[in-house]
Amino acid sequence: MSPAWHRVFWTAIAAAAIWGFWLLADGTRPYFRAKEPVLLDIERGARTRDIARRLEDDGVIRSRITFLALHYLRPGNTLKAGEYDFEQAASPLAVLRKLIRGDVSFQVLVVPEGYNRFEIADAVAAQxxxxRADFLWASEEASLVADLDPFAKTLEGYLFPDTYHFPRHSRPAAIARAMVERFREMYAVLKPQGSARTIHDIVTMASVVEKETGLREERPVVAAVFYNRLQRRLLLQADPTVIYAAILENRYDGGQVRQSHLNSPSPYNTYVHRGLPPGPIANPGRSALAAALRPAASDYLYFVANADGGHTFSRTLAEHNVAVSLYRQNLREQAASETATR
Structure with missing residues (x-):
């Protein structure tokens, strides 16, 4: 090697070393110029250069040049789409690793027990x-539960109510799948071996029980009442099934059950049709599922709301009529008391 090339070689080595030391120093130095937390939303397909520029403009990194150099030294590591929170100083290398791992921020989605798929769609849209329409479309993918319930027409009943944490850009289908998976996990824990009832009937019963009472201790008794009525071929006469029928027909405004609802020919109307409704009317929680799987040992055939926020259970129609009269009397007295205090 000639002296000239020798100098060029060592100059290049020195330059590379200096650049390497600079990149190491700048790439591992924490930085945060923003005066408040930064929320960075990276869309699918966003270019790395554009992401680096936004990080620099928002004060998350000092220089996009350092960030890009670090990224190009890690070929094949793509930056994941999603929302990212930056609240404190971090080095460009730490920021890069966060985006490569996909450590996105999560949105909380609360699905209360007893929500039907229309209400869940409202909650998904609100967050x-x-x-709403996209989630409803996803909730019609009955193939997700075909192995559990070949009769399912939608995912109603299998979108397990719980508190979920999803990245904001989660697709409706992914959200629905996560809820179905949570149902599978819970049902596997609850289901007794050798149950003679199909999962379709169990989940349908659980959904009716869920909507009939909010008291967990009552649910096994309510389930027993309905099973007893089914055994005797009596109409279930469950108001929540009538409400669900009205929802499907776009005839429910959130008020009380009307005579027109009770007269509906819908197969979900258990005042008209014997047996369980064709499918679940809501998404039951753990205690309602447990009640449908293990109803109380009881010979009750009737129940009606009482003044204590629960229900009065009866074995005969005569007993039930007395309980209904007491309930109506309590309502009249309550209305009179409210009128007197105005």
Whole structure:
């Protein structure tokens, strides 16, 4: 090697070493110029250069040059789409690793027990995950539960109520799948071996029980009442099934059950049709599922709301009529008391 090339070689080595030391120093130095937490939303397909520029503009990194150099030294590591929170100083290398791992921030989605798929769609839309229509479309993918319930027409009943944490850009189908998976996990824990009832009937019963009472201790008794009525071929006469029928027909405004609802020919109307409704009317929680699987040992055939917020259970129609009269009397007295205090 000639002296000239020798100098060029060592100059290049020195330059590379200096650049390497600079990159190491700048790439591992924490930095945060923003005066408040930064929320960075990276869309699918966003270019790395554009992401680096936004990080620099928002004060998350000092220089996009350092960030890009570090990224190009890690070929094949793509930056994941999603929302990212940056609240404190971090080095460009730490920021890069966060985006490569996909450590996105999560949105909380609360699905209360007893919500039907229409109400869940409203909750999903309210949290900004998707439109109501898109989630309803996803909730019609009955193939997700075909192995459990070959009779299912939608995912109603299998979208397990719970508190979920999803990235904001989660797709409706992914949200629905997560809820179905949670149902599978819970049902595997609850289901007794050798149950003679199909999962379709159990979940349908659980959904009716869920909507009839909010008291967990009552649910096994309510389930027993309905099973007893089914055994005797009596109409279930469950108001929540009538309400669900009206919802499907776009005839329910959130008020009380009307005579027109009770007269509906819908197969979900258990005042008209014997047996369980064709499918679940809501998404039951753990205690309602447990009640449908293990009803109380009881010979009750009737129940009606009482003044204590629960229900009065009866074995005969005569007993039930007395309980209904007491309930109506309590309602009249309550209305009179409210009128007197105005």
């Amino acid at each position: 900004g995950f998707s439109t």
